[in-house]
């Protein structure tokens with residue numbers, strides 16, 4: 001099941017739940033139990049993280 005993000009409109013608690021796609025709009029707030037929750041759009045995973053890649057070229061010996 002896909003994971004969805006929700007925000008409770010009663011206590012503004014944000015949480016995530018695994019829901020089937022056809023019932024993704026049905027969720028209960030785990031904090032106050034309210035049904036007035038709004039589904040948030042989950043941000044896409046960003047590809048590639050900036051980082052210094054250490055390229056070690058050539059190698060002599062070693063063990």
Ligand SMILES: [Zn+2]
Nearest residue numbers: 008011029032
């Ligand atoms: Zn709540």
